[in-house]
Amino acid sequence: MASHIDDERFMEEAVKAAKDGIKGGQTPFGACVVKDGVVVSCVHNVVWGTTDITAHAEVNAIREACKRLNSIDLSGCVIYSTCEPCPMCFAACHWAKLDRIVYGATIGDAREAGFNELTVSNEEMKRQGGSPIIVVKGVLEEECKGLFGLWQAQKDKRVY
DSSP, rough: OHHHHHHHHHHHHHHHHHHHHHTTTOSEEEEEEETTTTEEEEEEHHHHHOOTTTOOOOHHHHHHHHHHOOOOOTTTTTEEEEOOOOOHHHHHHTTTTTTTEEEEOOOOHHHTOOOOOOOOHHHHHHHHHHHOOOOEEOOHHHHHHHHHHHHHHHHHHOOO
16 A cells, blocks of 8 residues: 555646646546555646547546556555546546555645536445445645646636
8 A cells, every 4th residue: 555655746747747638738637546655657638639529538548558557457556636536537547457546636626616417425435336446535626626726827818
């Protein structure tokens, strides 16, 4: 099990990915998949760059990790997301059999920033769906919330 210090270290990587996305005209979301203390994938949201509404950071990180590990079973892996995964991304985490979801800002924070989110918490998804995934919230929460401010300061920002 990763320590709180490890969680913060890997979340910092996700924050860096989100900042790269913001600089590239994308939205303020980043995610990393980690296995055995090694980053397997670390990416940002590319919805606008790909015109693919499903190209959220978490889905992209899972896709890349599956390719790199040559498996759709990501048991033993943890996903670090700058924001609480939306229901679609939570389902992808569940189907990939990730051990844990670690996030910073909440889905409510994303909605407040203007994103058209279904504000169903990961805890509620876990409870209703019976998922074994462990959910850890609030890691580097203020830094992750700050990504919305960085994004909102962009002249060319677009929301979905």
